[in-house]
Amino acid sequence: ATGNAYPDVVVQEVAKRVDYSTIKKMKLVNRSFRTALADPLLWINLCERDQRTLPSREFRKSLAQHALNDESCIGKLDFERIWVLDPFRSNLVPPMLPTLEEMKWEYGWRFSEPPMGKQDLSMIVEEIPVGEHPEISRCIATSYTWGQRTLTIDLVDEGVPEWMLDHVRPRIVISELVRPHPDSSATYRMHAILLREGEQFHPCGYGPSQLQLTGINWRNGSSAQWVRVGVTFEDYPMGIRKIAVRSEGMDTQYQRDRNYGAKYANLQIRVEAPEKFRWLGEDDFTGFEKPGRGASKRSADPIEPPWMLRKRI
Incomplete structure (x- = not known):
């Protein structure tokens, strides 16, 4: 079957079971795969599954609402980047080494x-x-x-x-x-x-x-x-x-x-x-x-x- 034959949910379920390097390769298959893997809900689910720290639901909802009402408010959360880097984790400092x-x-x-x-x-x-x-x-x-x-x-x-x-x-x-x-x-x-x-x-x-x-x-x-x-x-x-x-x-x-x-x-x-x-x-x-x-x-x-x-x- 071609890539277009797979529903988005199938592509996303595969993405949940592979590492990030494989996900990046999946994005190169075709436009259908890229669209499925660009869904913010996929990355929110991965963040919640892997215990990444996210801004509160209230913040996310208000941010989206203000972006619609005010053109000067252009902030958009990149949940894929949050899943990869976990910027709000408990500590950004790497562990101390032996010397x-x-x-x-x-x-x-x-x-x-x-x-x-x-x-x-x-x-x-x-x-x-x-x-x-x-x-x-x-x-x-x-x-x-x-x-x-x-x-x-x-x-x-x-x-x-x-x-x-x-x-x-x-x-x-x-x-x-x-x-x-x-x-x-x-x-x-x-x-x-x-x-x-x-x-x-x-x-x-x-x-x-x-x-x-x-x-x-x-x-x-x-x-x-x-x-x-x-x-x-x-x-x-x-x-x-x-x-x-x-x-x-x-x-x-x-x-x-x-x-x-x-x-x-x-x-x-x-x-x-x-x-x-x-x-x-x-x-x-x-x-x-x-x-x-x-x-x-x-x-x-x-x-x-x-x-x-x-x-x-």
Whole structure:
């Protein structure tokens, strides 16, 4: 039989039983196959079957209704892309690998380097972290100078639609598990920065709508339990496409040849699937900087030194 002889439902049932590379080949058979495989309901069913996180039904219904009533509202959900990339999953950050070098080459993450001949200043990956935690298999342990890891996640490459970032502006949540070594005082801080296309990480080069800072200081003898710290972006300018996060820690007792600084693990970056519909324009931004007008040149609020960070343990 020719491809045209198969009803759409048959083509779709086959698609539900094969991998994505096969589905892409099926699209090349003929126009009838392509039409059957373009049905949004097929991809919604696959998303629900495979537990992909979707925007709420209320959001999807309102989006479709507004698209009919308002020509300026042109957002359209690509359920096939959501099924493939799962952009609203619980974590966009890949898992920690056994060594810093592997994460550098595999993921493009950047780590601070110790001064020449000062390897005792190095940060390391601990396979079995001091202070066991059911969610942690590895952590980064710092020494007596700042041990930094900087990474950038391209939200569009991860599947978040550009129109959604510009006009819906879903909540972006960043958090990490941290703790001190039980035998030392320590400090930890996180810089999270939302970036437009072409912008780069800089801890002091952005206003408060694009940059958030959090941190903890521990005194020697304080609780050495793992705690989750983080920040949330809710009101940000148009044009955001990436997020950069720098985590850093150190031992504030400066104990040589030991990784007694702050430890951090399980960084999570999550774009929350929208629940309620809204369609924002450039003038709906309520932050300090006018979007698209050089906000990146505005200095952030002064970063406090470790002993001045507001959150303490």
